[in-house]
Amino acid sequence: MISSNANAVILTPPQTKIAGKIALPGSKSITNRVLLLAALAKGKSHISGALKSDDTKYMAQALRQLGVKVDETGDTEFLVSSDGVLKPSESELFLGNAGTAVRFLTAAAATIDGTTILTGDEHMQKRPIAPLIAALNDAGIDAKAPTNCPPVTIKSNGSFKNRNIKVDASLSSQYVSALLMAANKGENPFRLGVKDGDIGALGYIDITLECMRAFGAEVKEIGKLDWEIANSPYIARDYWVEPDASAATYIWGINALLGANIDIGIAPDKMMQPDAKAYDFISQFPNLPAIIDGSQMQDAIPTIAVLAAFNKTPVRFVGIANLRVKECDRINAVCTELNKIKNGLAQEIGDDLLITPDTSLIGTKSNAQIHTYHDHRIAMSFALAGLVIEGLKIQNPACTAKTYPKYWDDLGSVGIGMVFE
Numbered sequence: 001m002i003s004s005n006a007n008a009v010i011l012t013p014p015q016t017k018i019a020g021k022i023a024l025p026g027s028k029s030i031t032n033r034v035l036l037l038a039a040l041a042k043g044k045s046h047i048s049g050a051l052k053s054d055d056t057k058y059m060a061q062a063l064r065q066l067g068v069k070v071d072e073t074g075d076t077e078f079l080v081s082s083d084g085v086l087k088p089s090e091s092e093l094f095l096g097n098a099g100t101a102v103r104f105l106t107a108a109a110a111t112i113d114g115t116t117i118l119t120g121d122e123h124m125q126k127r128p129i130a131p132l133i134a135a136l137n138d139a140g141i142d143a144k145a146p147t148n149c150p151p152v153t154i155k156s157n158g159s160f161k162n163r164n165i166k167v168d169a170s171l172s173s174q175y176v177s178a179l180l181m182a183a184n185k186g187e188n189p190f191r192l193g194v195k196d197g198d199i200g201a202l203g204y205i206d207i208t209l210e211c212m213r214a215f216g217a218e219v220k221e222i223g224k225l226d227w228e229i230a231n232s233p234y235i236a237r238d239y240w241v242e243p244d245a246s247a248a249t250y251i252w253g254i255n256a257l258l259g260a261n262i263d264i265g266i267a268p269d270k271m272m273q274p275d276a277k278a279y280d281f282i283s284q285f286p287n288l289p290a291i292i293d294g295s296q297m298q299d300a301i302p303t304i305a306v307l308a309a310f311n312k313t314p315v316r317f318v319g320i321a322n323l324r325v326k327e328c329d330r331i332n333a334v335c336t337e338l339n340k341i342k343n344g345l346a347q348e349i350g351d352d353l354l355i356t357p358d359t360s361l362i363g364t365k366s367n368a369q370i371h372t373y374h375d376h377r378i379a380m381s382f383a384l385a386g387l388v389i390e391g392l393k394i395q396n397p398a399c400t401a402k403t404y405p406k407y408w409d410d411l412g413s414v415g416i417g418m419v420f421e
Helices: 028-039 054-065 099-111 130-138 174-182 202-214 245-258 274-282 298-308 321-325 330-341 376-386 397-402 407-413
Strands: 008-012 019-021 041-048 069-074 077-083 113-119 142-144 152-157 164-169 190-199 219-223 226-229 261-263 291-293 315-318 346-349 352-355 393-395 417-420
Touching: 008 376, 028 041, 028 054, 028 077, 028 099, 028 174, 028 202, 054 069, 054 099, 054 397, 099 113, 099 130, 099 152, 099 174, 130 142, 130 164, 130 174, 164 174, 174 190, 174 202, 202 219, 202 274, 245 261, 245 274, 245 298, 245 376, 245 407, 274 298, 298 315, 298 321, 298 330, 298 352, 298 376, 321 330, 330 346, 330 352, 330 376, 376 393, 376 397, 376 407, 397 407, 407 417
Parallel strands: 019 261, 164 190, 291 315
Antiparallel strands: 008 393, 008 417, 041 077, 069 077, 113 152, 142 152, 190 226, 219 226, 315 352, 346 352
């Protein structure tokens, strides 16, 4: 495990073919959904294959504050024991920069009889949550976020009063997922629609619905982006979390870029996460298509964009405006840091990102220092560039702990050399 005090990492471009096996961490998206659903279910749920990272630890700790017993029974296991009802917390819920945790728990707080305050670090306090707050207000919940970002204050008597609402999901599908998971609490069915038929990443809604149904939810699709959730209780169960597809993109990228053979133990078509679709593009390297729509695989775009810097032809990424409101403005971050390697590699065109590649960079040296913006995905994506350009320095490598604490260790386990400073 790297030291959390390391300022930077410099990877060593390998001289021989890289091969081996890596056991990816569990899906963050699924782990945090299942932790919440298990907390809302009466009984004991054993969760295996789970991700243990900053994001999921914040979720687990918040659930403990809300009266749920969450035991860590193994490196990838949680045992969640609950009476199915969340209790008021005596102190505010601090959730770091875990977007799923903040958004899911903001809606779940509507099922609590009392007042709940949710907050996060300085980065979380810049991430928008106003559409979810507006939807909760429409549902009769006293919800406030004065800056339109966390901190958030929720006052409720335990359920939604108005049980037919719509939410603006153009910024994030997580607003929809949050409301769906909390919607079974109450005396009548709850109907949720999406305003203007616009949604960030529809595939994540499919994950939410699969997880909800696994825990006994009864959900009907009334129309496009319009659901009715019955007021039936969640049922505790055992649940296996599949490996994280967003994490897989880095390994797929390394395989494509280096001609490596790193086995992650699961085929892309066996994953239900949207980012698994990124494999269809990554596998085409160095002949990536001229236009890539990232709307349904947003977390994979930094990986593919860095890979595109070494493609044979230019690549324009479209449908990625939501990347501006992630842990950082990822469009600007990827563009800025690629241009440190060579000016003109990347260009922002509105909310699109154009990569004009230069294959002659492979095998060269650079003293560029890659700023990671405290964003795990920027750090992990630029590792690909560091494997073909000698001397590239990636700052704040410990930020990968947000979703993939063993990232650098895993790369080292297959023979990739690196030096921490």
